[in-house]
Structure formats: C-alpha cells, structure tokens
Amino acid sequence: MPRPEKHVFVCSQSRPGGHPRGSCGQRGCREVVDEFTKQWQQRQCFTQVAVTPTGCLGPCNMGPSVLVYPEGIMYGNVTVADVSEIFEEHLLGGRPVERLIVPASVW
Amino acid sequence: MPRPEKHVFVCSQSRPGGHPRGSCGQRGCREVVDEFTKQWQQRQCFTQVAVTPTGCLGPCNMGPSVLVYPEGIMYGNVTVADVSEIFEEHLLGGRPVERLIVPASVW
Numbered sequence A, B: 001m002p003r004p005e006k007h008v009f010v011c012s013q014s015r016p017g018g019h020p021r022g023s024c025g026q027r028g029c030r031e032v033v034d035e036f037t038k039q040w041q042q043r044q045c046f047t048q049v050a051v052t053p054t055g056c057l058g059p060c061n062m063g064p065s066v067l068v069y070p071e072g073i074m075y076g077n078v079t080v081a082d083v084s085e086i087f088e089e090h091l092l093g094g095r096p097v098e099r100l101i102v103p104a105s106v107w
Helices: A029-043 A080-091 B029-043 B080-091
Strands: A006-011 A049-054 A066-069 A073-075 B006-011 B049-054 B066-069 B073-075
Touching: A006 A029, A006 A080, A029 A049, A029 A080, A049 B049, A066 A080, A073 A080, B006 B029, B006 B080, B029 B049, B029 B080, B066 B080, B073 B080
Parallel strands: A006 A049, B006 B049
Antiparallel strands: A006 A066, A066 A073, B006 B066, B066 B073
16 A cells, blocks of 8 residues: 555454453444444545554553554544544544543553 | 554464465564564563554565554564664664665555
8 A cells, every 4th residue: 555644543452351451342443443444445545544453552441542643643432433523534634533532641 | 551752563464375465474474573572572662662563554465564653664574583673773763774664666
C-alpha cells in the first residue's frame, strides 16, 4: 500500500474470560475492527488512510482502543457507532474527535 | 502505557502455505516480533519506545515488515540480526537505518 496520510491502528487483542487485564476483545473490538475495514472499503480512501488491526495497545480497561498516526492520538471506548465520526472528522477531515481521546494520564 | 517517543509496529501476519500474497509469517516475522519484545524488555526503554505486533502492513513480498511512527518509516526484509541496529540507531538514537528502508515505490 502507498504511505497513507493517516494510519489508524485498531486493537484486536483478546484474552480468556476472567483475565485480570480484560481486553479490547471482551469490550467489542472485533466489530469495531470490522466497521473500520468496511467503511475504508466503502469510502475508497485507500491512498489517504490505512487501517491495521494490532495486538495490545495498552489501555485495556478503556478499550476498544484506536490509535491514529502520525499524530499519535489514542481514542478509548470506541464503538461501532463512533467509526463514521472518526473517519469524517479526523481521518478525512483532519480534526481529531476530542470527546473520544483518552486522558493524558493514560497516553 | 505512556505515549512513547517511537512506536514500532511489527507485522505478525501469517497465511496458509501457497497463498499468492505470501506473508511475513512465512518469511520469519515471528522471530522478529519476539526479538523486538525481548530487546525492549532488556533495554527497559518503556517510556521511550512501544512495540506492537500487527496484522498485514502491505508489502508482504518484502517482509518481515517493520513500521516506525511518528516518522512513518517502513523497513523491509528485517531479520533478527537487524533488531539491535534498529533499536540503537533509530528507536533510541533517532537516526533511521537507511539500508533497510523500503523503496518509495512501495511505501
């Protein structure tokens, strides 16, 4: 793929039930990963945006976690319903979605 | 984890044998992921560097692929023997390892 303007990394980490750290998997990240991929294909923004699933990004108790580079902005508690806004405002519009950014103490 | 100065993403994508795209898995990425994680722990550079395994980063035929943000520099054909140099020169020293950077036509 060409080098994108925005690269969005979506945690796809799962852990067994009862694990003390929990995981984005337990908090619905599979559907969030799928929604990012689906919208990326529908919007055909292949040269502007890249979408990559990842292992653990760190703040498991605030997942699903989504990280956007090159800015290094971390979103927490992302739901399927938030994905359109992240695309339109941030990935394509260049304006981070302030309400979803994790606290500075976390990242 | 705190927001790192350098975030290194290491492809851990595998595909079945004979798949037309191949994969970083077929080209030894598992050992490269493990070496990045091992050196990250040994060097205790937890506030400076983050290491995250990922799904496909794109240039499968030049894997194992390693991507460093915020610069957005993609390395290809990375081996276990290259990991020390990437840490010392780029992740901790701030000087990208030119010989491993993929061609501009790829990324």
